[in-house]
Amino acid sequence: MSYAGPEPDDFDDFYRDDDPRGRGGRRFRARPVLVTFAALVPTALAGWLVWQVVSGPDGSEPPKVLPAPAQSSSASSPASPSDSDAKAPSPSPARSTASPTRPPATPKAPTKPAGGGSGPLKGKVVVIDPGHNPGNFQHPADINRTVNVGNGTKECDTTGTSTDGGYTEAQFTLDVSRRLRALLQQQGATVLLTQNGDRAFGPCVTERAAIGNQAGADAAISVHADGSAVGNRGFHVILPASVHAGAADTRPIVASSRDLGERVAGKFLGVTGEPPSNYIGGGTGLDTRSDLGGLNLSRVPKVFVECGNMRDAQDAARLTSGAWRQKAAQGLSEGIVSFLRG
Ligand code: ZN
Numbered sequence: 001m002s003y004a005g006p007e008p009d010d011f012d013d014f015y016r017d018d019d020p021r022g023r024g025g026r027r028f029r030a031r032p033v034l035v036t037f038a039a040l041v042p043t044a045l046a047g048w049l050v051w052q053v054v055s056g057p058d059g060s061e062p063p064k065v066l067p068a069p070a071q072s073s074s075a076s077s078p079a080s081p082s083d084s085d086a087k088a089p090s091p092s093p094a095r096s097t098a099s100p101t102r103p104p105a106t107p108k109a110p111t112k113p114a115g116g117g118s119g120p121l122k123g124k125v126v127v128i129d130p131g132h133n134p135g136n137f138q139h140p141a142d143i144n145r146t147v148n149v150g151n152g153t154k155e156c157d158t159t160g161t162s163t164d165g166g167y168t169e170a171q172f173t174l175d176v177s178r179r180l181r182a183l184l185q186q187q188g189a190t191v192l193l194t195q196n197g198d199r200a201f202g203p204c205v206t207e208r209a210a211i212g213n214q215a216g217a218d219a220a221i222s223v224h225a226d227g228s229a230v231g232n233r234g235f236h237v238i239l240p241a242s243v244h245a246g247a248a249d250t251r252p253i254v255a256s257s258r259d260l261g262e263r264v265a266g267k268f269l270g271v272t273g274e275p276p277s278n279y280i281g282g283g284t285g286l287d288t289r290s291d292l293g294g295l296n297l298s299r300v301p302k303v304f305v306e307c308g309n310m311r312d313a314q315d316a317a318r319l320t321s322g323a324w325r326q327k328a329a330q331g332l333s334e335g336i337v338s339f340l341r342g
Contacts (some may be wrong), residue, residue, distance in 0.1 A: 305332060
């Protein structure tokens with residue numbers, strides 16, 4: 001399925017080593033309504049307390065508090081010009097839902113896949129999107145073609161980053177996603193992967209979003225690790241900004257995705273001990289973006305998680321550890337379970 005205009009299909013995230021992105025200044029403002037809500041919901045409260053009590057493994061300060069303030073799409077500042085991954089989408093010449101060569105994709109009614117076992121998540125569908133693809137390196141022309149993400153165009157897909165030792169982000173995302181799938185299946189969920197190392201490259205970010213939409217997913221998560229500067233550490237969860245342009249309309253999923261993201265962030269911190277990012281999100285571990293096709297085009301609650309910075313030695317030591325990746329999957333699973341059980 002494609003949202004594409006004259007360009008091919010879609011794209012999504014990606015950061016570069018030299019990506020300061022200048023978005024670290026946002027600070028949390030306590031919101032009484034949310035505090036009250038957390039106090040009324042045991043699972044939310046648990047996540048809340050974990051979030052506030054647990055400090056980083058290196059004795060760093062606990063994060064300020066969750067959640068970060070809601071931000072409009074305009075608050076998602078574009079990346080530095082040198083950051084080809086995270087750059088804001090370029091204006092779409094056709095502003096384009098329509099294509100001169102083919103009509104816009106007609107949204108199909110979601111079809112929830114059958115299956116799933118017994119357990120508390122029986123009947124729930126989760127789509128896990130392992131970021132990038134190990135084969136993307138061999139298919140530059142295919143992944144570099146541009147796709148329409150509603151408010152602009154981006155690359156179909158990107159290669160992702162890697163550790164200094166050569167462990168690629170695509171290997172990491174697949175491994176964590178498979179571990180996460182197993183954990184969610186144990187809870188009875190039906191789980192789909194957008195790719196499972198079973199295709200040459202991609203899929204494009206438009207398709208990654210469409211898979212979640214078509215499945216009528218109750219929750220979707222895109223798994224990544226960042227490629228930022230040495231010394232930049234920690235995880236962050238990316239939430240969809242409110243985007244209403246072209247084929248993108250995230251307005252119905254902004255609130256639910258934030259709920260999902262806050263729960264995932266809290267559980268991820270609690271289980272892994274990985275600190276919230278010290279370079280994005282002002283210590284909240286949350287960021288909001290309007291330039292990721294995988295979020296812009298989603299019609300179901302969806303977040304991205306950047307589990308750590310592959311270019312930092314401390315983070316890389318964790319990301320390359322199978323035992324740590326199991327913890328990462330456990331944290332993500334607990335966050336998703338919390339969201340789905342409400
Ligand atoms: Zn990535």
